[in-house]
Amino acid sequence: MTNLRFPIRRLPNDLCSMVLKTMDPHEMIAYSLTSKKALSLVQSLGLPLRSARIGMSYWPEIRLDFGQIDVQFNWDMGADDKEMTSLDDIPVKVNVSVQNIDDSTVFRRVTKSTIFNWPNHGKSIGEWIKHICSILRYESYEAFFHIGGIRFDIPTLQNNFPKLKKVFINCVVMEPSEDDIKSTQNVLRAFLPHVKHFLLNRVPLQEDFSIQNIGMANLKELEIYNPQNPKLDDLLTLNVERCTILNDPFSLRDLNRFFKLWKKGSFPRLKYLWVHGNIGTIPACEVLLKGLHAIEVGRAVYSIQNCQGIRARINMVDNVHIGFVSVRFEVVCF
Amino acid sequence: MSSTEQGTSSAAPAEPTTAPESAAAPEVPESFYYVHGKDKVVHKVSAGALQHSALIHGMISNLGYTEEQAKANPFPFENIDGDILQMVVDWCNQHKGKPTPPEDTNLPKQKEKLFDLVLAVNYLEIKELLTYCCKQVAMMVKGKSPEEIREIWMIxxxxxxxxxxxxxxxxxxxxxxxxxxxxxxxxx
Missing domain, CATH: 1.20.5 (Single alpha-helices involved in coiled-coils or other helix-helix interfaces)
Known part of the structure; x- marks a missing residue:
């Protein structure tokens, strides 16, 4: 390393900012780790961002898309692929992967890839998230929570996570433990009041905290994949704008009842519903559309209207060979 | 073009010598101004070169000096070291009337003087040179870890x-x- 030194702190703040503005985002983040004053200066610059995704799996990571530079932080939890158990864990080191991107064409092409190793700076995973997100001018973070052996508690989640736009909760263990169920509920309780888009895959819920509790949050969008024992009552309580339920066992008769209620003026917020799954019976349009006074407007596309004059289209696609049916409902005009 | 000479007094500067102009001399005679730093060495600089400095350009516009008045009253920059002012004047001359390239190879090479240069350039309001200097400072920590940055930038x-x-x-x-x-x- 060169012996040259530069006393940057002796420069006026506006000059320091000018120097920082010529640096790449990961270099600015590195500078912010040197002291509280450095952090404060970097925060004042409000680093703009295109997208960000926080991944809380056994090997936590943050991916930041700055446009022409992608920066990914991977926290190394220890030897032999040691896994994260909670957000309070302190990693042994931080791997920072930087990719320079040529985004002048439709396809983003990586022109250069570099990896740096930083020390942990005595920060836990939660504190690292808080530090990085405090620097960025961004309000649409997406977070991915991996359920299965990782403990998530509400205070740590609320204290360290930024304002999230979308939360994805994924449970991969076949038989979730009590702790897994508790962690799932903690993630939901921590973010349901503020986040408007949830995606839940195999999420273990119990009676004290069910899909109905999620529905009461008045979400903008809810995607549920592989729900456990869903009931029509659950669907009726989902006061969301857009809803996707995949691999569910709702019958066409249930859906017919749901659409009849919509015709009577229920679910006024609903604009889109996509239900896809194995119905266990021979799919028949007659069952789905019975009593809806639907008008066929295209191949397997039907138009219905509710008591307030709002029109919607229902599209049913069935694949009799594998017994799967897809029903798509979309409001088309008010 | 510029020339320097050890000045004995800022009130009565010695006659500076001028280096020959380029072969294709402009038809309209160019006006020259005089600046000196802490070391009182007077630099003769053309108005075209001085246009890089918003501060000096403003002073020239406001004062409306004739050639004789300008010679008799060099602009004093007592807070800038002579060698730093020399670097700045050289850079202004090299970039006189030219579009500034995105990567400047004519930057002063003495990195140990970078700090004083940044302050001087900032004071003289030479926007392009300040941008290049800031890039030079940033390059010192290119690819370094936070601890290495702390060491190099003395944080x-x-x-x-x-x-x-x-x-x-x-x-x-x-x-x-x-x-x-x-x-x-x-x-x-």
């Missing part, structure tokens, strides 16, 4: 910052107490 730790702040407060308190005591003594 104190939070503990050192806190200690320095405490010390400064203590000193300020003592000075205030001293002033109060002196004022009380005067009153008596």
């Amino acid at each position: 104190p730790t939070d503990a050192e910052d806190e200690a320095a702040e405490k010390e400064a407060k203590k000193r300020a308190g003592k000075e205030a107490a001293g002033e109060t005591a002196a004022a009380a003594g005067d009153a008596k």
Whole structure:
């Protein structure tokens, strides 16, 4: 390393900012780790961002898309692929992967890839998230929570996570433990009041905290994949704008009842519903559309209207060979 | 083009010598101005080169000096070291009337003087050179870890910052107490 030194702190703040503005985002983040004053200066610059995704799996990571530079932080939890158990864990080191991107064409092409190793700076995973997100001018973070052996508690989640736009909760263990169920509920309780888009895959819920509790949050969008024992009552309580339920066992008769209620003026917020799954019976349009006074407007596309004059289209696609049916409902005009 | 000569006094600067202009001399005679730094060495610089500096350009516009007046009254920049001013003047001459390239290879090479150069360029409001200087400072830590950045940029730790702040407060308190005591003594 060169012996040259530069006393940057002796420069006026506006000059320091000018120097920082010529640096790449990961270099600015590195500078912010040197002291509280450095952090404060970097925060004042409000680093703009295109997208960000926080991944809380056994090997936590943050991916930041700055446009022409992608920066990914991977926290190394220890030897032999040691896994994260909670957000309070302190990693042994931080791997920072930087990719320079040529985004002048439709396809983003990586022109250069570099990896740096930083020390942990005595920060836990939660504190690292808080530090990085405090620097960025961004309000649409997406977070991915991996359920299965990782403990998530509400205070740590609320204290360290930024304002999230979308939360994805994924449970991969076949038989979730009590702790897994508790962690799932903690993630939901921590973010349901503020986040408007949830995606839940195999999420273990119990009676004290069910899909109905999620529905009461008045979400903008809810995607549920592989729900456990869903009931029509659950669907009726989902006061969301857009809803996707995949691999569910709702019958066409249930859906017919749901659409009849919509015709009577229920679910006024609903604009889109996509239900896809194995119905266990021979799919028949007659069952789905019975009593809806639907008008066929295209191949397997039907138009219905509710008591307030709002029109919607229902599209049913069935694949009799594998017994799967897809029903798509979309409001088309008010 | 510029030339330098050891000035003996800022009020009556020695006659500077001028280096030959390029072969294709402009038809309209170019006006020249004179600047000196802390070392009193007077630099003769063309108005075209000085246009890079918003500060000097503003002074020229406001003062409306004739050639003789300009020679008799060089702009004094007592807060800028002579060698730093020389670097700045050289850069302005090299970039006179030319579009500034995105990567400048004519930057002063003495990195140990970069700090003083940044301050001088900032004071003289030479936007392009300041941008290049800032890039040079940033390049010093290219690809470095936070700890290496701390070392190269001489950044104190939070503990050192806190200690320095405490010390400064203590000193300020003592000075205030001293002033109060002196004022009380005067009153008596």
